[in-house]
Amino acid sequence: MNNLLIWPVALPLIGSLLALVWPRRADWAGIGASVAALAVAGLVAADVMRHDSLELAIGGWTPGLGIALRADGLSAALLLMSSLVALATAIYATNYFTDAHKRADFWPLWLLLITALHALLLSGDLFNIYVTLELLGLAAVALAALGRTRAALQAAVRYLTVGLLGSLAFLTGVGLVYAAYGTLDMSTLAGQVRAEPAAWVALALMTSGLLIKSALFPMHFWLPSAHANAPAPVSAALSALVVKAAFYLVLRLWLDVFDVALGPAAAGMLGVLGAFAVIWGSWKAFRAERLKLLAAYSTVAQIGYLFVFLPVLLASAPGAARDLVFGALVLFALTHGFAKSAFFLGAGVVLQRAGHDRIAELGGTARALPVTTFGLALAGIALIGLPPSGTFLAKWQLMASAIEVGQWLWIPVIAAGSLLAGAYVFRVLGHAFGPGEGVGPALAWARQELPALLLAVVATAVLGLGAVHVWSFVVPGLAIGGIQP
């Protein structure tokens, strides 16, 4: 019994209510709740490191009847990442909204989003997950509409429709599971699921709902406009955290619950879709005319990589070989979370400073905003997958494992995706270094420029140089030690 797990959910919720009843002090509620949530996320991670996994049955009701919260290496790592990204983004947001109304609308919704996200990561049963998924989706839509431009509203309506469709598919799957097995608790289910039609149909329904929400090609059509038209702090959270939550659930279902019901072909199919996402998303990002649209398409591509991991993961022999791929997958997801949020925040600074984010007219940005440009470059390095970023090591492991299990198909996909990413990142930097207006101060607005830089440094240096700890955290049994000559 461990009461700690309630706090990453409860603290943002309390903050959200405070911000609602006390809009003039909403900034403080937001920052305070974010700091507190980060602190407890750190405690959860420390506990997971000691015990491998944690469980809390709320109110003492046993799972099956009551609600269970669980944390293991995967969920704790994502929890830590999301609360860190959320804090940095919140600090950025304190200086972003100049309109008092928007500001009053932003904080309660934002903290609700974080609440839903944390609850989703810690939930141990499928119905609870459905509820948090729905809540997450609604909060995300409301935040995406905050821009209040026509384009933002249109995108938000589409986002809402698609999100509801996804939830509906997921809920149908959950209903089937309950009809077939009489329980929704995931750890109980894991022992009961067999390779039979009921399990396949249920998994197919839930997975397709999640694929829509994670914007896997070709279900990505709603993402670029929704993410690109939202206010910058919202875009950062949507791209870095929200789509990843859906992917996290796919991972949970496929690896922990339905693993016995799966053949290799199913994972291969997701991998192929992922490959298309990598190429198509990177290409569209390269062709994008606006910085935020570029970042949104880049998310489509990076989500694709996560799905490319799946077939390699499931084809690797359980044990050390699979653990290596799994650690790399988590490392990739974490690095992308930090890098993408940094990129969106940086894009937000450029957008506010220049009044537009048209890439072709970014000349002089490197001179006017050196810190932000540097942050964009660092985040870009992680998006391409160059050393010393975490994605570099993750891609190395992905390619090595793909070669070992004989899935050569992914090698050219990864190569082409990385080169295209290089093209779109350096297209931005090329324009930013180009001739243009104005020499600004080295650091214009610390509260706006520093969060992006710090997130980018985490993605590029901290996760890269300390990557080995990610492996030892999420797959504790793995032998890490360097090979001595």
Next chain:
Amino acid sequence: MSLSASLPLLILLSSLVPGLVIFLLHEESRRLRTVLNLLGATVKMILVGVMIWGVFHEQVYETRWTLAPGLDLVLHADALSVLFVSLSTLLWLVTTVYAIGYLEGSPHRSRFFGFFSLCVTATVGLALAGNLFTFVVFYEFLTLATYPLVAHKGTPEAIRGARVYLAYTLAGGMALLIGAVWLRTLAGPLEFVQGGILGGMEHLDPWALRWIFLLLIVGLGVKAALVPLHGWLPQAMVAPAPVSALLHAVAVVKAGAFGIVRVVYDVYGVEFAASLGVLALLGAAAAVTIIYGSVKALSQDHLKKRLAYSTVSQVSYIALGTAVLGPLATIGGMVHLVHQGVMKITLFFAAGNYAEALGVHRVSEMDGVGRRMPGTTLAFTVGALGMIGIPPVAGFVSKWYLGLGAVESGAAIWVLPVLVGSSLLNAAYFLPILYRAWFKQPPAAWPGGHEQAVGRWEIKGALLWPPLVTAGLAIAAGLFAAAPYSPLEWARLIAEREYSS
């Protein structure tokens, strides 16, 4: 941490830390920046001096850091890495002095010197890399650190040059990465070992190894400017003169050549590579590049472009020495790593001086520059004669050993014509410049219009001394080639260790 475990790391940090601090400096804090630059370069010199002594006495220096399961970042000093480290450290010091003088008063110096230090850090990391994974890491890092230097001027032309550079090097980096990952899955951690590691593994499929070799050489050949992968180099000459000097002498092209040397000797093992038949391929690529680069250089009127094509040609001597089996050719290739660096940096310094003082960018504008700038032109002459291979300048020594090696290994039939042909071509594109510079009448007015008043000398001291010093080094490396610790003796030591194991 003991000295033997921390020395390689300290050498890396001695340029990384000043670089990062310089980024934070205000544009106007000129003195502090200069102190940091020179302090870093001097500390690095001292540390490298300790390392040279230690490696000569068979001390082991190794820093190891586990990045991911089974992937260690290893910095390791052996005779070959010391050769490259000392070259980059020495030339970094000289180039820093030059760059401080060259960029005086121009904008964005903090950014420039920051990336400049990162660029050297990457090069030193490459030199000290103890396995192929570490090499790949620093190879990509070098690409990133150099891009802002090429783009530094911010003109459309500079941005375009930087973009072309990036397209080539990122694609090459990807080929290298795939080759390295593939080889890693077959052969385990690819620690660099003198004599190679693959020769002892008989279970490996030779065709897989040939394909991997091709991937690695394509990846490395981009930076080494092997034809047809050389297209970025002439475009990258839009960079400021100190950058071109460093790019052509130490950092980028040399990184590629050094990587080829590493892969052939310390991963495949030169004898095993020869038995796979891949050395013939490398030799052919090198021979074509040597001739092609020289022929292209002939027709360039732009001085820096002519020098760039000359680099394309000269760097492949290193690959040529690697591709010919036998210790003498090895010596020739290795020693050229140093000799070409010293001579080429002299030429680029001089070209920068002509542009800076007189506005002279083209060969056709160089009539009589020797009278106006005798010191610079003297240095240029030494470099040019060295490139042609005229004793006692260092270039002669390289070519002599390459020729001897070719005879020893029985490859004389194709290597000697390449050497002779390229020397003739070198003479054909360098001698006319020297003739113009020394014997023709200077024009009434230089293309730059106004001449800067520079006091007693032809140009300010920070720009005059570096080429004179490197020209002196080029002569010394030739004259005292037999002295202990000379590049030639060091190359001999490497060859002994490569072939005895």
